Amino acid sequence: MILTVLIWVALAIGLSFNTLGIVGILRFPDIYTRLHADTKCTTFGTIFTSLAVVLYALRVYVQTSDGQYISLIFHTLLAVVVLAFTNATSAHAIAQAAHRRGHKPMPSVTDRLEEIRP
Amino acid sequence: MVAFVVTFGFSYALYLVLTAGSGIAPWFWSSQELLLGAIVAVVVGLAARTFFSSSRPRAGLDxxxxxxxxxxxxxxxxxxxxxxxxxxxxxxxxxxxxxxxxxxxxxxxxxxxxxxxxxxxxxxxxxxxxxxxxxxxxxxxxxxxxxxxxxxxxxxxxxxxxxxxxxxxxxxxxxx
Incomplete structure (x- = not known):
């Protein structure tokens, strides 16, 4: 019973952050600020939706002691770790590529990278 | 040698995480998965040891x-x-x-x-x-x-x- 509530809470938090990420893509003005909304909010949201999957699998495993649910738990945890690493790396790669290509942060109060790599 | 052991250990651990739950309770892993994982980890350890831990492999063991x-x-x-x-x-x-x-x-x-x-x-x-x-x-x-x-x-x-x-x-x- 408590577990069911926890699963719903985790799903609600995860989906709200994912939704906010989408709203951010539509609202923010340039590629860098959009990357903030897109990559980060979805990471945090996905951590919580994955938590819901883990809790669900745990509950079914306790009821049925079927080994495939243990497998599901570990696969989900591994997916979160991989997501955390690839998300940071790809966000950096996109931002750097955009800056090298000449996309200036717009609006922006300062750009120190411009000074050394014009 | 240290580089091989570190790479072997890491890939074997990863394989075991991915196949957890394959055994019949109370065992976590079936014997086939344990054996196959060891073979795969030896191959990966030999092939990737220079990439995976090029410098200071001992620091990763701490x-x-x-x-x-x-x-x-x-x-x-x-x-x-x-x-x-x-x-x-x-x-x-x-x-x-x-x-x-x-x-x-x-x-x-x-x-x-x-x-x-x-x-x-x-x-x-x-x-x-x-x-x-x-x-x-x-x-x-x-x-x-x-x-x-x-x-x-x-x-x-x-x-x-x-x-x-x-x-x-x-x-x-x-x-x-």
Whole structure:
């Protein structure tokens, strides 16, 4: 019973952050600020939706002691770790590529990278 | 030899994580999976040992580093992540942004430390590593909200990027 509530809470938090990420893509003005909304909010949201999957699998495993649910738990945890690493790396790669290509942060109060790599 | 053992251990552990639950209770793994995993890990260990742990393989064996790294990810880093996510959520809803790229000397002496710090910064919402100066190990960070006054300063200390904890000090203790 408590577990069911926890699963719903985790799903609600995860989906709200994912939704906010989408709203951010539509609202923010340039590629860098959009990357903030897109990559980060979805990471945090996905951590919580994955938590819901883990809790669900745990509950079914306790009821049925079927080994495939243990497998599901570990696969989900591994997916979160991989997501955390690839998300940071790809966000950096996109931002750097955009800056090298000449996309200036717009609006922006300062750009120190411009000074050394014009 | 050390490089081979480290690579073998890592790939075998990863294989076991992926196949957990294959055995019949109370066993976690079936004997076929254990045997096949060992064979695969030997092949991977022989093939990838020079890529996986090229320098200082012994440092990766120190269990205190692993404990600190896990403590860092579960404790200070996760709290920073949560706080910064709420901050970005607030900025998405209100639209109050003040973006800019600032220069942050990383203060790390190893490549792993710089990678760790850059990834921590990028994964924390509101800050994004755009570029890196290869010679000085300075990071160029795009912030979604540059606090007023900060944009006039030539360089910003890495500690000021994080709101609550001294993350660079944690990273230095893990990687050096």
């Amino acid at each position: 269990p205190r580093r692993w404990v600190r790294a896990i403590a860092y990810v579960c404790g200070p880093f996760f709290l920073e992540l949560a706080r910064a996510n709420l901050d970005v959520a607030y900025r998405i809803i209100t639209g109050r942004i003040r973006p800019g790229i600032v220069r942050v000397p990383s203060g790390m002496s190893t490549d792993l430390g710089v990678l760790f710090l850059a990834n921590s910064i990028t994964l924390t919402p509101g800050t994004l590593t755009v570029g890196i100066d290869e010679d000085t190990h300075d990071l160029f960070i795009h912030m979604i909200y540059v606090p007023p006054g900060l944009e006039d300063r030539e360089a910003i200390d890495a500690r000021e990027i994080f709101a609550m904890f001294d993350c660079p000090r944690w990273i230095r203790r893990i990687t050096e």
